[in-house]
Amino acid sequence: MQKSPVENASYLSKYFFWWTNPIMRKGFKEKLRPSDVYQAPSKDAADILAERLEKEWDREVASGRKKPSLLRALARCFIRPFLLFGFLLYIGEATKTVQPQLLGRIIASFDPVHEPERANGYFLAFGLGLLFIVRFLLLQPAMFGLHHLGMQIRIALFSIIYKKTLKLSSRVLDKISTGQLVSLMSANLGKFDQSLGMAHFVWISPLQCILCTGLIWELIDVNSFCALAAISLLGVFQAFLSHKMGPYKAQKVLLTNKRLALTSEIMENLHSVKAYGWEEIMETLIKNIRQDEVKLTRKIGSLRYFYSSAYFFSAIFVIVAAIVPHALSRGINLRRIFTTLSYCMVLRMTVTRQLPGSIQMWYDTMRLIWKIEEFLSKEEYRLMEYDLSITELELKDVTASWDESSLLMTILGELVPSSGKIRHSGRISYSSQTAWIMPGTIRDNILFGLTYDEYRYKSVVKACQLEEEEHQRVEPNMTKYSNMSSPGKNYAIIVTQTSSYYILYIYVATSESLLAMGFFRGLPFVHTMITISKKLHQKMLHAVLSAPMSVLNTMKTGRIMNRFTKDMATIDDMLPLLMFDFVQLTVVVVGCILVVSIVRPYIFLAATPLVIIFIVMRKYFLRTGQQLKQLETEARSPIFSHLIISLKGLWTIRAFERQAYFENLFHKTLNTHTATWFLYLSTLRWFLFRSDIIFVFFFTLTDKPGEIGIVICLAMLILGTFQWCVATSIAVDGMMRSVDRVFKFIDLPSETPKLDKSKCSDLIIENVDAQADSSWPNRGQIDVQNLTVKYTEGGHAVLKNLSFTVEGRQRVCKRNCSLKYKH
Known part of the structure; x- marks a missing residue:
């Protein structure tokens, strides 16, 4: 943005708003863009x-x-x-x-x-x-x-x-x-x-x-x-x-x-x-x-x-x-x-x-x-006791009832123990259960406010297996992300931090319920x-x-x-x-x-x-x-x-x-x-x-x-x-x-056409052979061949030519890009 003319305008120009004349003329002649707006x-x-x-x-x-x-x-x-x-x-x-x-x-x-x-x-x-x-x-x-x-x-x-x-x-x-x-x-x-x-x-x-x-x-x-x-x-x-x-x-x-x-x-x-x-x-x-x-x-x-x-x-x-x-x-x-x-x-x-x-x-x-x-x-959130004389995390006489979530939140200071003390030295790095990134470029998310260090940055990209994604982008470091997240980017944030120790929140939940x-x-x-x-x-x-x-x-x-x-x-x-x-x-x-x-x-x-x-x-x-x-x-x-x-x-x-x-x-x-x-x-x-x-x-x-x-x-x-x-x-x-x-x-496009109820009856098929023939299959199978997936129309493919088979009685559990199989 260019500097606002009001900063250097005369008193009369401010009083009669003459300093707005240039933007008025430009807006009348052509379409204004964000870059045309003056700074505050x-x-x-x-x-x-x-x-x-x-x-x-x-x-x-x-x-x-x-x-x-x-x-x-x-x-x-x-x-x-x-x-x-x-x-x-x-x-x-x-x-x-x-x-x-x-x-x-x-x-x-x-x-x-x-x-x-x-x-x-x-x-x-x-x-x-x-x-x-x-x-x-x-x-x-x-x-x-x-x-x-x-x-x-x-x-x-x-x-x-x-x-x-x-x-x-x-x-x-x-x-x-x-x-x-x-x-x-x-x-x-x-x-x-x-x-x-x-x-x-x-x-x-x-x-x-x-x-x-x-x-x-x-x-x-x-x-x-x-x-x-x-x-x-x-x-x-x-x-x-x-x-x-x-x-x-x-x-x-x-x-x-x-x-x-x-x-x-x-x-x-x-x-x-x-x-x-x-x-x-x-x-x-x-x-x-x-x-x-x-x-x-x-x-x-x-x-x-x-x-x-x-x-x-x-x-x-x-x-x-x-x-x-x-x-x-x-x-x-x-x-x-x-x-x-x-x-x-x-x-x-x-x-x-x-x-x-x-x-x-x-x-x-x-x-x-x-x-x-x-x-x-x-x-307000209270900072934990900070003691440089100890070299590890120390929980002393802590009385609490927790699962793994509560334990980690207590270590971070988000939850307060009923009694006892928690002390640590140095800094903590943390990776959330829900893979979370902020809107911005890949570099913004990895650096997370730190000064750019090329050697450490490339080391993090390699450690988190983001090289392939980097090569897929025209300007990989400057590619913008908004609501999409992945574990690789999430872990990249904590690997970048020069912390004394790391807490990786490895979650096992497969889904969460919504409030009404x-x-x-x-x-x-x-x-x-x-x-x-x-x-x-x-x-x-x-x-x-x-x-x-x-x-x-x-x-x-x-x-x-x-x-x-x-x-x-x-x-x-x-x-x-x-x-x-x-x-x-x-x-x-x-x-x-x-x-x-x-x-x-x-x-x-x-x-x-x-x-x-x-x-x-x-x-x-x-x-x-x-x-x-x-x-x-x-x-x-x-x-x-x-x-x-x-x-x-x-x-x-x-x-x-x-x-x-x-x-x-x-x-x-x-x-x-x-x-x-x-x-x-x-x-x-x-x-x-x-x-x-x-x-x-x-x-x-x-x-x-x-x-x-x-x-x-x-x-x-x-x-x-x-x-x-x-x-x-x-x-x-x-x-x-x-x-x-x-x-x-x-006027947003709809992902599915309207249901034609007159044709619903055509989808109901009574299989007589299944009742008479004991050899009818008792399990199914999903076979995926050369699957390519894009988040947005015209965007880069996040999955390319993926092929896999899901056998009968296998279950696929997915939560925020963490894929697990159970037999």
């Missing part, structure tokens, strides 16, 4: 962020408090930029409360009674336009900064969770599934990237409500309480819905973790599942869990729909409560009506969207932080989307279980699990409501433009070029944005693949003391993902920044107070809603990438 900024490097947070967390642990606080550790790391961006956000939001005042003065200046003040009206209109400009000049960098800060928090948490995973004791690991860890790091921690933008509204919104209520009081006196009461009722309604969602969410999390744990175990043991023909059984087990999960998803989706719809149906509710009583008691005054209406619009957004969203964000974030605190406080319209108009839409999500999951699971191993061997487990975790969570929880919001917001914006155009038809002609420019600019952005989003998804999968591989080989990693090496590999995968995600955030903000500039020009004046009120009021609504609409459209487009990736898995 140095301050976003995973090792730097992890070191900062780990230092503060260790400080919390050493403070002597009863319970260390991860929130305090995060605050000490990131509180300064968080407060700075919050201040900018507050100033930008404060301009919304000044705009209605200027609107009222403008309307009053166009009243025939105040004809001498007409000139002041134009200056006030210019000031109102400046407020729009100031608002987006403050909000855009503030929101980008908060999203960037959320990304940094996620990276730091990813790193310390991974490091803690490498330290967990075997007792703790037995209670944690791979699926749970993947879910924690994908679906949960991923929320920091987007949700941090709502964090400051928990204090900005109440201040805004108090200020707006006081200003409305000056306009309509006691009738202001009618508007406040109406909006407060909406807030209470949303709080009730949020309370009802709590238990459903907790139940859904349990079911999701259960489904992902089972899915992860199946994906890690697909060879065994297919060997025993358990595809249908496993599919049924997951399908039953998914059925219960979808029921809860429907309930949560319904409550979320009503929660979200409060914003859209509240407009007429608030207007009637505020304006009608005042009009009946005091008469109609255009200045007061339109000013009050503008304040009500501000209150509507604040009470029904920003405040509930920020409260929900803090609630979810605190629950997640407590969950991570609990994880970071779990029991109007207010309601959008409701059918949401339920239909959830039903589609259910069908997509069902078809994708069936496609993966039915796919041939030649296809699955080319995929890392993390990539497969990413479809079942991140992508399905997106389709389940976020896509239905976001798509509905996008439709609603589009209708609102288009409706406002049409009303303004009806009042003054020439405005429609003035707005048409702006709309065309926006459509062209959106297309220009999406050509690059979609490619960056795809690259970001591809860069995310190795993170979870590395986590899964590390968990599977954890005993081996700890036996060779290679935790630091694997942490470094994990940081590299994080940095690769950070580079694409940061670039996507920057290009997205480039587009939103310029969208605001375009629609700031959608501002004009007429010569009648009633019409000027309608035009400016609706123009303010457009400017307030349009960015939300644009951001939602981009989010929906990005989430549809998840649907596209799921469909790619659904």
Whole structure:
């Protein structure tokens, strides 16, 4: 990757995102490749962020408090930029409360009674336009900064969770599934990237409500309480819905973790599942869990729909409560009506969207932080007593009950004896029961983080009988492996290590078992989307279980699990409501433009070029944005693949003391993902920044107070809603990438054709001779001639021209490339 231009960019270039212009042009003209993505900024490097947070967390642990606080550790790391961006956000939001005042003065200046003040009206209109400009000049960098800060928090948490995973004791690991860890790091921690933008509204919104209520009081006196009461009722309604969602969410999390744990175990043991023909059984087990999960998803989706719809149906509710009583008691005054209406619009957004969203964000974030605190406080693996005065392994007065597995795990320190001591000198090398290799080249696996020594490397290759495999490769040392392993490569790792003695885990087990319209108009839409999500999951699971191993061997487990975790969570929880919001917001914006155009038809002609420019600019952005989003998804999968591989080989990693090496590999995968995600955030903000500039020009004046009120009021609504609409459209487009990736898995080739039940009867043959003739053979025989096997289509043959015979009553037992015969 080339160095990011943002490192040397000027302040203005960073502020207006000019430094992204080269990648935008390149993405529009041609297909982007991973090499086109800039490096992540140095301050976003995973090792730097992890070191900062780990230092503060260790400080919390050493403070002597009863319970260390991860929130305090995060605050000490990131509180300064968080407060700075919050201040900018507050100033930008404060301009919304000044705009209605200027609107009222403008309307009053166009009243025939105040004809001498007409000139002041134009200056006030210019000031109102400046407020729009100031608002987006403050909000855009503030929101980008908060999203960037959320990304940094996620990276730091990813790193310390991974490091803690490498330290967990075997007792703790037995209670944690791979699926749970993947879910924690994908679906949960991923929320920091987007949700941090709502964090400051928990204090900005109440201040805004108090200020707006006081200003409305000056306009309509006691009738202001009618508007406040109406909006407060909406807030209470949303709080009730949020309370009802709590238990459903907790139940859904349990079911999701259960489904992902089972899915992860199946994906890690697909060879065994297919060997025993358990595809249908496993599919049924997951399908039953998914059925219960979808029921809860429907309930949560319904409550979320009503929660979200409060914003859209509240407009007429608030207007009637505020304006009608005042009009009946005091008469109609255009200045007061339109000013009050503008304040009500501000209150509507604040009470029904920003405040509930920020409260929900803090609630979810605190629950997640407590969950991570609990994880970071779990029991760790303890190093064995190290004594250089002895020359062998010594077990002294040890009391334990074990088989060969427990004995070896106790020697490694993975299990703690009930009493007695275990001491050793030097270093231990270990070969796992399950032949395990990490994704990478043959050389990477053999060296396992050590410096390359040509003589020792070639000696290891020869000792482990890997010369033939070396000669089969075009670039043997650099050939990549992922999910395939063999005893030769496994033993090569331990032979390479210059250890004092070796433990070879020679296993005898042959197999292992697996674990098993109007207010309601959008409701059918949401339920239909959830039903589609259910069908997509069902078809994708069936496609993966039915796919041939030649296809699955080319995929890392993390990539497969990413479809079942991140992508399905997106389709389940976020896509239905976001798509509905996008439709609603589009209708609102288009409706406002049409009303303004009806009042003054020439405005429609003035707005048409702006709309065309926006459509062209959106297309220009999406050509690059979609490619960056795809690259970001591809860069995310190795993170979870590395986590899964590390968990599977954890005993081996700890036996060779290679935790630091694997942490470094994990940081590299994080940095690769950070580079694409940061670039996507920057290009997205480039587009939103310029969208605001375009629609700031959608501002004009007429010569009648009633019409000027309608035009400016609706123009303010457009400017307030349009960015939300644009951001939602981009989010929906990005989430549809998840649907596209799921469909790619659904289209995987099937290893067997569909069963034709009409022809099943032809396979049943009644052999009468077998009953009458006593000389009928009582045993069979398997004869294999010139067998050639490839893991992948077009790949190298792992078996060539193999011939053998299996006689009757012989059994062939196979487990991870260890072949044994029993008579």
